[in-house]
Amino acid sequence: MTFLENHLLSILIFLPLLGSLVVFLFPKTSNVKLQMVAFGISLIEFGLSLLLLRYFNSSSHLIQLVQKVSWIPELGTSFFVGIDGISLWLVLLTTFLTPIVILSSTIERNVKSYMACLLILETAMLGTFVSFDLILFYVFWEMMLIPMYFLIGIWGGARRIYATLKFFIYTMAGGVLMLLAIIFLVYLHYDQFGVFSTSLLNMYSLQIPFETSKIFNIQSLLFLAFAVAFLIKVPMFPFHTWLPDAHVEAPTGGSVILAGVLLKMGAYGFLRFAMPLFPEALQFFMPYLIALSIIGIIYGAFLALAQTDLKKLVAYSSISHMGLIMLGLLILNTNGVSGSIFQMLCHGISTGALFLIVGIIYDRRHTREIASFGGLTKVMPYFSVAFLMVTLSSIALPSTNGFIGEFLILLGTFEKNPLWAILAASTVILGAYYMLWMFQRVMFGPVTHPENKVLSDLSLREICVMLPMIVMIFWMGIYPKPFLSRMEKSIDYLVSNYKHYDLGIYEKHQ
């Protein structure tokens, strides 16, 4: 075991934070140089994160690459990080998207702070995905709000203050509920074991009282507190209204990160905390949550149909897709959960790419109204190819990544209850409807607005931004095995043992 292997996760967490400091203290220089410095840092980060694939042992479901350092001994809190098959790819998704977002930036104002915010955000996101301590998780969870608050509030659109406040307060409200539940759990642990601990692994072994006869008992209240925090973040119907506002006002990079990674944190939290900690309550609420997921799928798709603003359309399509992801998790069988985690990656890439696409034409025309475009294929042929491919991924055409995730989730759902699958599969038709309709209105037809006749095609920088996304779309669609095989063990374990879940720490034998 090398030093790097032992400390890889903490290096990954703190490198961007350090990087943000470097960017911030960087001598006054041109915006492009600052952008390149930040890009370089995030690229090194991505390179390092690829080492995870080398060190990760996909034949074990245990937590790997663990690092545990005592932090607040009075509470039993430690800096406790590790990864398993569930979080591995989410970490890589984060480190993959960050350099792309940095490179895609066309911000001209306060570039230094913008780049610093993105890097701090990366730290927070990575920390959330790898924490195995409740307090540590909570710290990263809330830490992520701050840079995001500024990203929308400073570099956002006309109604940015409204949007960022709504985002902040809404998520915070959920977060506070979760904090209460965490405190309760810590005391419960003290009651049952006589010591304070905030380690998630210790929490898994708690006996949390549950009474079938009462809706509101200890376990179900705790479950609801966690669940609401996560469901707001996902966001699940009917907690979704902050999302379109936040997306519309956020700068392109903010939207990409928001859709690409932040929403996944809700689903991840649900999977990591809410489900295995409170299995009985989960059972109890499952039908309602599944109903909400399915409503969300159809409702989001319908709302996407009605939109006239490109970003809003993509935002509502996100709500529909996240409904599908939640459905897959709640189904709790191998196909459902693995499809769901796979779909998180796909959604991160394809919706992220969609926001980049919208950003590219917004930069040229400073409008997102669908009606002010039309016929762009003629003017921007490269752009049209990129847009088409991303659209295909979003409508889950076989051979793109979206198909694998969607198919597995729907298959898993069908195995559990065919009726749910029939309802959820309406996304196959509705998704194609709103996406192709949007594509037609933006890209096809005659060029009706004279200002669109002179739009420039993709620049080299934009090609560099889109290309990795498109490569991933087809790679994951045609050869998903490397992705699926690394999550397999963790998912199998979760699916068969979520009622008495107990994750151990993986010891590497030399």
Add this chain to the structure above:
Amino acid sequence: MLGFILLFPLIGFLVIGILGGLFGKRLPNSVVATLGCGSILLSLVFSFYAFIQFLQDPTASRELSLTLFDWIPQLGVAISLKLDPLSQLMILVVTGVGFFIHLYSVNYMGEDPGFARYFSFLNLFTFAMLLLVLANNLLLLFIGWEGVGLCSYLLIGFWFEDNEKAQAGKKAFLVNRVGDFGFLMAMFLIFVTFGTFNIDSLKIYEIHEAQLPSLTLITLLLFIGACGKSAQIPLYVWLPDAMAGPTPVSALIHAATMVTAGVYMVARLHFWYALTPFSSSVVAIVGISTALFSASMAFFQNDIKKVLAYSTISQLGYMFLGVGIGAYTSGIFHLITHAFFKALLFLSAGSVIHALHGEQDIQKMGKLSSKLPLTHIVFLFGLLAIIGIPPFSGFFSKDEILWMAFNKHPLFWVCGWLGALMTTFYMVRVFTLTFYGPSHHHAEHPHEAPPLMALSLIVLAILSLGGGMVIGGHFLEQFLTPLFTKHLEVTLSSHTEHTLMIVMILSTLVTAILTFFIFHKKQEWAVHVRLKFLKLHTLLSHKYYVDELYQFLIISPIQKGAHFFWSIIDTLFIDGTVNNIAYLNGYFGSKLSFMQNGNLQRYAFIFILGVLAILLYLGKYV
């Protein structure tokens, strides 16, 4: 070798796409044409080689498979291909007819600025179609299935600057998605019931009595998919609109290959359809109904391509009748001959359109027989094939389906016979109005097809003439029938067969001659009849208002619902509640803020009030 058959069109697509992207309009057409046609030719050569090999092999060992790599390991799905006599015939049709359509396109699309884009899409289509045909599991078949749908979408909307054409492409994709919804459900049910998608494993799976209801449901759901792709009732509505694409595309995708995928799938999964008589009957009844229904819609269409589109739907109906009654070989036989003569008809229609600089309205044509002699002759070949005059190819295959159908139930034959006469009527009408009758066009010098177009037309004309004689009868019987474990048995005597055949031929001839005479010499008769049955004519020429009905029943409720959800539920209720909670907070905050206005005296006052309240409260217990 299987890999190569697939690989060439894929390489063709990628290379043309990349070169086209890099060099744009500077890329010479000749390079694109060579790459585009060359890839298909190579694929054709390999397919033919495989075919020759098969012919030398004993019947039992005519099989070739290839597994490339794991796709979705947890479902046991790999990228695996399989060549058997059925897929063998299909790849010959796809690459053979496909090659000549590619060749034809070199001339036809020669002046189009999107030449490279066109050929890359056409190559991609060929790849997807070959994948569909060669797939050894249903999920892989589905990649090809949706892949051809994508290419169809892109090529229908090839001239995307025309909104109507883009719209037609989208319609095709969405209607197909409705069918694919059924297909997906079928796949889920298959996996739950049998635990595999592999066609070979499914074929040898021993089905219990208790599984038959599921199997019936599976076959019906799969047929919904087939209805979408192969344009059967009620999902046929996209195909007439699909004629917005370039004519060679209509020939290749919307006549010869892609639209027959549904028939192919039913034949490929014959072992299930043979076990589920109910589903098979549904297939046959939907098939023959579509055949009649769409033939009637073709009656008064004036767009030459639309007539051919409706006739394609109608002929696909005959194929479904064939596979539905269990006459799989006959269904596939008609699929093959139809690929020949319908491609020929489309391409010769394309030649007319090309000559008249884009005119598609047959009322604006006429008297072209002398000006376009070659096109005239080859169109005539196609016509004779589709109406089933011996020895043209269509005669053999249609006759075989109808004879088999008569064995199943005489009513099928009667309907099929009626459909054949209707086909004769509208096809002869189109032919006469285009090539005979008074001239209505203004083109000074309509030019005959350029060399590559002419070559393709001649080859397809030969196939339309001889295809039926060569592959019909013994060849197919020996090559294909052993594949189908259970095939419809012929019980009636050959004497009946001959009587039916003669009735069919004679009535077709009479109808053809009469129609020709009316539209050539006595057009006023037609006008008279039209006026007499004006309502019927309006109904037919408006295609029974089915598009309007779908718009009213499905599309506009969805759109209205979307706006209702958006403006009322989401904005007003859900977001309204969220914001009101926030405002309420602010409201109470501002109301309570009088307590903290910084005035020390007021603080003291409130403080004293508080103390008093506590004292009073405690006083109760003292």
